Amino acid sequence: MTVIELPDQQAAALKAKAAAQGLTLEAWLQKLAEEEAPSSAPRSPQEAAARILQLQKRVKPDPEGWTVHDYINHGRP
Numbered sequence: 001m002t003v004i005e006l007p008d009q010q011a012a013a014l015k016a017k018a019a020a021q022g023l024t025l026e027a028w029l030q031k032l033a034e035e036e037a038p039s040s041a042p043r044s045p046q047e048a049a050a051r052i053l054q055l056q057k058r059v060k061p062d063p064e065g066w067t068v069h070d071y072i073n074h075g076r077p
Contacts, residue, residue, distance in 0.1 A: 006014070011025075018028030043051070066074075 014028075015025045018025045021028060023031065
């Protein structure tokens, strides 16, 4: 179990949101966590390709100029 400390005003606001959905704060937070957690369901090829492209945009070029194949084959006879 993890304890998160919040100011009383924020905690009250979250409790009110939970109560508006007929849930306790704990149940509401668990529901939110389940909705936000990445799905373990397999992705379609289109979703996988889109995710790869998204990740590639964040990857910086190797300062040495090596490719993935260079790293894989490094030190191999």
